[in-house]
Amino acid sequence: MTDPIEAEPAKPVRFHLHLVSDSTGETLLDVMRASIAQFDGVEPEEHLYALVRSPRQMERALKEIEAAPGVVMFTLVGSEMRRMLETRCAELGIPAVAVLDPILATLSGHLGLPMSSRAGAQHELDAEYHRRIEALNYAIVHDDGQGQNLEGADVVLFGVSRTSKTPTCIYLAHRGVKAANIPLVPGAPLPDRILSLKRPLVVGLTAQPERIVQIRRNRLLSLNEDRDTEYVDEDAVREEIVEAKRLFARQGWPVIDVSRRSVEETAAKIINLLTDRRGQG
Incomplete structure (x- = not known):
């Protein structure tokens, strides 16, 4: 045959x-x-x-x-x-x-x-254009826990590694929203100054452990790194996410699960939260 x-x-x-x-x-x-x-x-x-x-x-x-x-x-x-x-x-x-x-x-x-x-x-180079450029510069300077002026943000995003914090901040910047992001690292406590932010809307990002592991593995493969570590261990990742959710609950921060959301959808949800907050102010 x-x-x-x-x-x-x-x-x-x-x-x-x-x-x-x-x-x-x-x-x-x-x-x-x-x-x-x-x-x-x-x-x-x-x-x-x-x-x-x-x-x-x-x-x-x-x-x-x-x-x-x-x-x-x-x-x-x-x-x-x-x-x-x-x-x-x-x-x-x-x-x-x-x-x-x-x-x-x-x-x-x-x-x-x-x-x-x-x-x-x-x-045209109007106020809206300059606002977006300023927001983009802010997002770059305040990416991944960098920068000192978190109180100058409109939004601060918290989340474990690979919850789309950076691309969401960049997308928000293109909408004129100043956004910073802070990574949650296992065993690394957050300073009080970060937990006591007053002006910005603080949002926690989370995702299903399986999804985080998949993204992290792909990330390591792109770097020619295939060793098994806690970074891609599903039990360890699940514990990271549980701890993150506990932090979000203690702080009373709104939480967005990004597992099945595009960056655009996550940003749209954040903008809605900002609009609601400003309407209550």
């Missing part, structure tokens, strides 16, 4: 994808990647043209588009730049998609208001 012939894996579909923006291109990248994720086996070669605000810059982008035809996605407010792009793409037979048009048309019709037509309006 002959062995069945295994089918060769399908080759990925590759194509050129040109992204043209009069701003930073972040919105385009987010929309494009969310769209591409809906297709299996597709690998676009991305070409980003950011801050395209003059005919000369547009001509440069169009030359590259003509040299490597594919799909064009754009966010352009200025009518001249948009007309240049759409006209040339039509001549070349290249599809060009204005990704925000349906959203902006719907909002304009619903609100009864015209668009501002300001290039890069969503990325």
Whole structure:
């Protein structure tokens, strides 16, 4: 009996994808990647043209588009730049998609208001932008128990190793929330100054022991370290988590189980807790 012939894996579909923006291109990248994720086996070669605000810059982008035809996605407010792009793409037979048009048309019709037509309006250096940059700097300085100004935080996260403290703080920073995090290490008591924080919302993060062990093992493997230690011993990890929960209960801190939550979901829960706290203040 002959062995069945295994089918060769399908080759990925590759194509050129040109992204043209009069701003930073972040919105385009987010929309494009969310769209591409809906297709299996597709690998676009991305070409980003950011801050395209003059005919000369547009001509440069169009030359590259003509040299490597594919799909064009754009966010352009200025009518001249948009007309240049759409006209040339039509001549070349290249599809060009204005990704925000349906959203902006719907909002304009619903609100009864015209668009501002300001290039890069969503990325203006306003107070909100500076607040996010400040929050990001704060999160970096106060990661993993570092930094001295914990009272300056909006949120302080406590948890054993591998409960997504750092990525949650970084995500919160992008929402303008100053977040610090403190690791709970077995046998290492926390100073009174940390346990007596007044201004910040303090939140405990926990997870199922099996989940923590799995993440820790993967972490060690990525570092070419496969020795069995208490760090990945399920009984030891379970005791860590029990002790952490006891601390959270003693302090009266809200607790979030991150076992089945994405970082975004954990951050959303924390923001809701912050909103509730401020509403009670």
